[in-house]
Amino acid sequence: MPLKSRHLLGLENVPEEDINLILDTAVSFKEVLQRPIKKVPTLQGKTIVNLFFESSTRTRVSFELAARRLSADVTSFQASTSSVNKGETLLDTARNIEAMKVDMVVMRHSAVGAPHFLSRMIKSNVINAGDGTHEHPTQALLDMYTIKEKLGKINGLKVCIVGDISHSRVAMSNIYGLKTMGAEVYVCGPATLIPRHIEKLGVKVFHNIDEVIPEVDVLNILRIQLERQSVGLFPSIREYRTYFGINSERLKRAKKDILIMHPGPINRGVELDADVADGNNSVILDQVENGVAIRMAILYLLGATE
């Protein structure tokens, strides 16, 4: 059974059965990753290009590993080393990729909708690896995979996303995916970092993290961008840490098996204390590991839609 779409641009309109298919497929690829030889011939002969117009280490490496372990030919570039700085437009970049007969493009871009734009221009499958403040679907899929792996289900769980919701593609993709999968989604952060109208997406908004902690099964903690302070969105790191930072003191009131998640990179001691990040409830490194399996599943499933 193939996916409904040739591209993975976001989770907003991805149906439950497609999410389940990706999560289930990832289970078998995770098994591959436990083998001494972590490679299968599934995508032999396919060419994948990672187009990263915004710097990234972990997502790019994760996609590269996923492609290599499926035996695809993969090449990556960062904007700083490409012709983008010479003023080439995305449209021209797209035409060049098309001319080079690439099968799949993994794209990260600072502009909302850039992968959607690309997907209309080229015949290759396009995978969104993060577009501005819009979506980051593979991150949300690996988050859901991790939740399901640790807690056995997603449906009915209460998941709180903490921090800068306004500028987070991780938050948006998680909201869409988790809602589709039947979870209850909370967001918690300073009012200035939560976009208007978000409750219309069916999420509950909180500004007091201590009110939320005892209730929830999962805390997904976002990185707080220090530059938001200078444009007046929050007063200081100290105030943020005091009122929204996750620490062991706060977690005393949490459920015993609460999952602590973070998409990384962590500002230790700001949004998340080091002992919690490295503690028993933290599944942050599992997220990273599962990221490769999820991305293998997506490449495999999209590669099979031809």
Place this chain on the structure above:
Amino acid sequence: MKTLLKNGKVISPIKKVNEILDIYIEDGIIREIGKNLIKENTVVYDLSGKIIAPGFIDMHVHLREPGYEYKETIETGSLAARRGGFTAICCMPNTNPVIDNEDTIRFIQHKSANLLNDVFVIAAVTKSNEGKELAPLLELNNAGAIAFSDDAMPISSAEIQRRVMEYLKMFDGLFIQHCEDQNLTKGGVMNESIVSTSLGFSPMPPIAEEIFVIRGIILSEYLNARYHVAHVSTKGSVEMIREAKRKGIKVSAEATPHHFTLTDEAVRSFDTNTKMNPPLRTEEDVEAIKQGLKDGTIDAIATDHAPHAIHEKDVEYAYAPFGIVGLETAVGLTYSVLVDGGYLSLEEMINKFSTNPRKLLKLPEIRIEVNEKANLTILDVNKEWVVDKYKLNSKSKNTPFHGFKLKCKPYGVINNGMVEIFE
């Protein structure tokens, strides 16, 4: 030159005329009106089933010349205007150089001197449109500027705006404002709504417009000066303007066809032709604008025709410039949405496109009478047609209405001794 228009239905709301008549025009002047006119050596047009109305004017057009001739020129923009049924357009001052000096006005007047359509110049209110120092408003007025605007570059300082309005009041000049508090819209690309939240786009809240509208109304009342709100796009603005008019404050307003036709749901397509400023708003706002047009709160329909080249629009949404072309779709959209939709009668539509804006701009009334200048727009109101962006006469093709099925198509324009009948 002699022209005889046969069997057209003449609608002149000013004179309360609404009947099928023949019009005989000689050298641009209406010489005879009546039934069954017969003339020798005359070009005769059979206008059976067509409407003859006083010439339409679009009081909000970006002609891009001088400075951005790759987007549009006075010539191509004028052609688009005529094909859109307009015998007059007013061009906005955000050109390069900015229209803040007599020379640039003269340049535009010179370039448009021999056209069928009139081109009236709207001058900048501050030097270089920077919102800091007053432009030579008396001189610009004497050079023929028809109105004054900060379009695209809203004045941030209330003090400067006060001085602009005070100065213009000396000759009762019309100040047309682009209402936007740019502190509130910084980095924004679309309306703030569930759609901007869903798509993660930086928002432009409706209050950014409304804060300026109320500021302008307060200044207008305080100074007893005229104040015209360009492209009204929010429900709140419509309500404040309605209330101000009720109080007798000298405020007026225009709305664009795109703001009464589309909502911000269109942005979900990521089509950069849905990106304009003010942005597309919600269903509630669209309804408020239609009601505002219906009850007279909004005086005029204007297009905010804003041509941009394909390479400028064919980019990531955030990087695309704001604006769409509008001259050639305005009449069809207005008829289809507002007249067919039951909001305006045909007479009221003619008022929004001709009588009202001309009055605001202090242009002479167009009377369809003997010995008057023939300044006429001819419409094929029952014509159904499909918008094809590749067939636009404008140099730029940036329209979100490609493929739209519309009713009512401009059929011809007559002005300045010239006649153009299409098809």
